[in-house]
Structures are given as C-alpha cells and as structure tokens.
Amino acid sequence: MNDCYVKEFSATVTATDNNLIELDKTAFYPTGGGVMHDTGWLLRGSDEFLVMNVVKKDGRVWHEVAAVGLQVGDAVIGRLDWARRYKLMRMHTAAHLLSAVFYKEASLLITGNQIDTEVSRIDFNMETFDKDLIGSFVTKANQLIKQDAEVKIYFLDREEAMRIPAVVKLAGALPPNVPKLRIVEIAGIDLQADGGCHVSRISEIGEIVLQKLENKGKNNRRLYYVLT
Ligand SMILES: [Zn+2]
16 A cells, blocks of 8 residues: 555465465455456465465455465465566556546546556546547657656545545545545646555556557447557
C-alpha cells in the first residue's frame, strides 16, 4: 500500500485452508479493481511453494499455492514474480493516464477496466464512436509520458479527500466506512482514490499502443492497449 517496489518480504503463516495460505503481512496484490493478481513464491527454508493466484475474501488475502505443506506459524519469505508485477504496474498507471486524458479532453468517464500483463482494456462512456478522436487521446497520453511526471501515493483523511473534486467524482465506487483514503496522484495530471500498484514515474510506462477499438453498444466503447 505504501511501497509498490517491494519484491521480497518476510512473513508468518496465520491461517491455512488446503492450498490457501494467509500471512500476517503481504506484498502480493490480490485480483481486484479490474487488475490481475500477482504470482510468485513462498519460501520456507529450502521448500518452495509456487503462488499461482491471490484472492481477497471478506477483507482477507489468500495466497493459492501449488502444493500443500505450509503450517500456521511457519516463517516464510514471499517473493513476487517481479517481471509480471512490473508489467501490471505499468499497465495500471497507463490506465490512469488514459482516463485523465479522456476526462480532460472530452469529459469521458471510465466505466470499467481489465488490467493484464500483455493486453489491457478500458471501457468509457462516449456517445459517438469516433476512432480518430480516440486515437488522438492515446497520442496525447504518450506526449504526457515524455513529461515524466512523478506518481505519488499517500493517505488522506476521508473528510479531507472528499473536498477534492476528482475524489468526489469517483466516491460512489469507494467503500463507505474507510476513515483514510489511499490517493494515487500523477503529479499535475490525475488524482484518484485507488488501492492498486503503480510505477513511480510515468516514463516507466513506455509507449501506449492502441491495439483495437470496440463498439459495445449505447454510449459504451472499449479500447484495448499494449505497451512497448
Ligand atoms: Zn487504478
């Protein structure tokens, strides 16, 4: 939540359910908010447990491992598949950047997203299906990447956060009773309440390439993008 660049950490097993493992702390991101989960390993001495999936259920994070054997109280090292996680971070920050451009240029709102390692997609509420205009938004996002803005992550009291228009705009999607909101800010470009992992500067995104556009019915368009 504070440092998206933690690649390895120490933890203790606090609960098991067959091949589902809960830890006292974790850097593994569970699938959520339209973003795919991390993978990696839990290491106990020379034993390696492959983490294939990570899910969040009732506020608890469960690591789905490929083999049983971990016990409550075991000390483990968690190690992320960093290549995968870093791709997801670049893709996720790219989605925020695109949403900022779509909103600034045409007041378009993102209605859904699927962030994955190779191809990601965002849905947005656009009345017309103007492919050239959408293409120009991607070009604009790539121009912004060259400015290399910093991505800041911090927590604000809910009351204070609710005075920021960009946060209020999305407030319907927030859990109602959280006293502190985690803010992800692309300096000078975008600000959102968000629980995900991001790169620390937007130059790390690389270049956004529009792969495909789809017409998903009334006011609903879908953009697929890849990164180079
Ligand atoms: Zn996000």
